[in-house]
Amino acid sequence: MAAGLLAFVLLLVLVWTLINSFDTSLGEQAKALLTPPPNPYPTSENLYLAMAGLEGAGERPIVEMGQERIAAYNQALNAMRLESEVALELNKQWEAGKLKFNGNAEWGSSRTSSIWTISKSHRQEITALLTSNQRLYLRYLSLHHLHGYYETVRPSPMAPLVVVPQPLRTLFLADVANRIQSGTLQQQREALFDLQRDLQMWQTVLKGDGTLISKMLAAAYLHGDLILLADFITDPSSNVNSLDEALGPLSLPFDPKDFRIGNAFAAEFRVSASVYETITAPNEMAGSMASSNWWNRVGNALGAHFFKPNATENMAAAIAAQRIELGNSDPARFNLNLAAYVEWLDRNEPHLAPAFLYNPIGKILVKLAVPSNDGYYLRAYDVAAYQRLVYLAYQLKHQHIATADVPAFLNAHPNWSTHPVDGKPFRWNPETAELTVNTLGEDTRGRRFSVNLR
Secondary structure (H helix, E strand, C coil), X not given: CHXXXXXXXXXXXXXXXXXXCCCCCCCHHHHHHHCCCCCCCCHHHEHHHHHHCCCCXXXXXXXXXXXXXXXXXXXXXXXXXXXXXXHHHHHHHHHHHCCCCCCCCCCCCCCCCCHHHHHHCCHHHHHHHHHHCHHHHHHHHHHHHCCECECCCCCCCCCCCCCCCHHHHHHHHHHHHHHHHHCCHHHHHHHHHHHHHHHHHHHHHHHCECCHHHHHHHHHHHHHHHHHHHHXXXXXXXXXXXHHHHHHHHHCCCCXXXXXXXXXXXXXXXXXXXXXXXXXXXXXXXXXXXCXXXXXXXXXXXHHHCCCHHHHHHXXXXXXXXXXXXXXXXXXXXXXXXXXXXXXXXXXXXXXXXXXXXXXXXXXXXXXXXXXXXXXXXXXXXXXXXXXXXXXXXXXXXXXXXXXXXXXXXXXXXXXHECCCCCCECEEECCCCEEECCCCCCCCCCCCCEEECC
């Protein structure tokens, strides 16, 4: 009996091994997603490269320094797959030489605190920080004149994180607030024009070709800009009518299409594909097989045998295509499309079924890569809703609408007073004179999605 049982187990292992003796061919869908879209922007107009070089140590144009930084990474990526220390060394070199923010601008998050209020008691500090960070600040303002965003980096989890330093962002918002509060009428207009250009810049990043992190950062920075604008509009001391020329275009909501982030999932697919490529690289496999522990060698060999890169990419591509379609759909139909996607995913994602016997490692990796929530889409749409709310606040103040007439005004203007996804109207509290967005994202705790009309 023992011998028979052992023979049966060995037979099952043999069949399982034979089932995984081949890989499928790469599908057309995966091939299409692996090909990045063409870059329509010249180097001199690419915000991504300018941001990558924003803190560069040299005196050359920041786009040039950013291009060199990304080119150095692209050239070193193959070596990074051999030795992770290569990535650490590149990052160490950049950090050691970069132009750092000088001073302390830790006045709270632009999405949870009021930079408008804080700047009133920090004017001397703002002036001092502008002086000590003049080069860096002027570089940031130069970003406003670029008109495209395209990530030229080779896809990989080891790609450099290209972000604007948070203290620099805080200083920009504080400077805008300071100039509006204490400047002449012309200086106030110029400050508002700077804020408008900043909104347009992050709108460009949101619409550009990049990974999810670029979309989420753009949405967060747009949110911070809009909170400052809302605080200015609703401040009882603000003379809104004298600045209508600037405020009208500045507060006008973007097209809802601008908040669609579907193309980010194509970029994320290419990052995942680079991981699969790293796993199956000849040097990676050779290193695994060279382990001094025979048990590790056997385990690595089995892992390699039960991982099929083409089949894995085909599965991941099918899911990515669904997420791209969901992200690019009409926001008013988002919930219906989300339900359809969840149903499709339930039918098609890897399950513990006989089919799981083929390429089990790949199926596990794909399963782990599927996000557990769909907050990414909704974070962007919550910011779109808040932009509507800010415009609504501007119209209420511009048209001198009494608080008692606010509910009727909301009903008369649903395009300004409802969430673009579920169509729910903003909440109005007559006791506190506060208007609030019914947010749908899962990470909104502590972040402001309201305006106070008093």
